[in-house]
Amino acid sequence: MLKWASSTDPIVKSIFEESTRSSTYLSPAIQNELIKIMAEQIKRQIAEKIKGQAFALMADENRDNGGHEQLSIVIRRVVNADNHKYIIQKYFIGLIRLHEFDAQTLSNEIVNYLTNYGAKLDSYIAQCYDGASVMSGKCSGVQAILRQNHMPNGIHIHCHVHRLNLVIVDVSKVIQYISEFYQIVSKIHSYFVSSSVTNEYYQTA
Structure with missing residues (x-):
């Protein structure tokens, strides 16, 4: 570097x-x-x-190559630029290593991480997660816990990208040639990564 x-x-x-x-x-x-x-x-x-600003929280669980679960944290705000133009800004602020995966633990991890940034939790106006019940559960999910105890103005929004992904997955199952296409791509990928010989051939081709 x-x-x-x-x-x-x-x-x-x-x-x-x-x-x-x-x-x-x-x-x-x-x-x-x-x-x-x-x-x-x-x-x-x-x-x-983000000090004194209204912003939204975006979070999603993911697994790294080592098999460790992490929670990615992104905050999003709208900035009033010149000529009454508004710009959406996103900031990836970090990954939280997870050892427990219940809603209360995830909520505590998020609160502690954001508090360390010095952000006021009542400044959050939205929460955006996927549709998993642990995150988006109406009564006991992360969004409900945070809104009841920390972010009274943080309305929950189901991630539109996740919704689109669910639609694409369902469509690929219904339309036969799309399903066959993904099966072929998957088999090609498996063929080249399952063997060091074929992988080396792919790298040098």
Whole structure:
């Protein structure tokens, strides 16, 4: 990363040229520390932007390559630009590692994470999740817990992208040639990733 930065930033380039072999800042520990510092700077900038603003919360569970469940947190706000034009801005603010998956635990994790940003929870005007009952349950889902206890103005919205995905999945099951198309694509993918020989052939083709 620093080598790439040195190709465009004269200050970074001069550091490389003038540093000794024992202080190149390329060790894994230094790299991780630099990434952590940059992340904190970005967090502070986002926290400053959302201070005193009305915004929406978007969250979704996902699993990384290591099989660990995480909760991605995104906040969204509308900015009044020049000439009465409104711009939607989204900020990905982080991933929360999950060890328990009930609605109360997820709610606590979200509240703690957002509170650390210094955001006022009563400034949230919307919550957007997929249709899973643990997130969107009317009585005991995350959206209900947050609205009852932390975000009185945070109306729940079922993610439109998730709705579209559900429609596409149902359509692909009903229309035969679409179903066959996805089956063929899936088999092609499995063929190339299941064997190191075929995968290497694909990479070099």
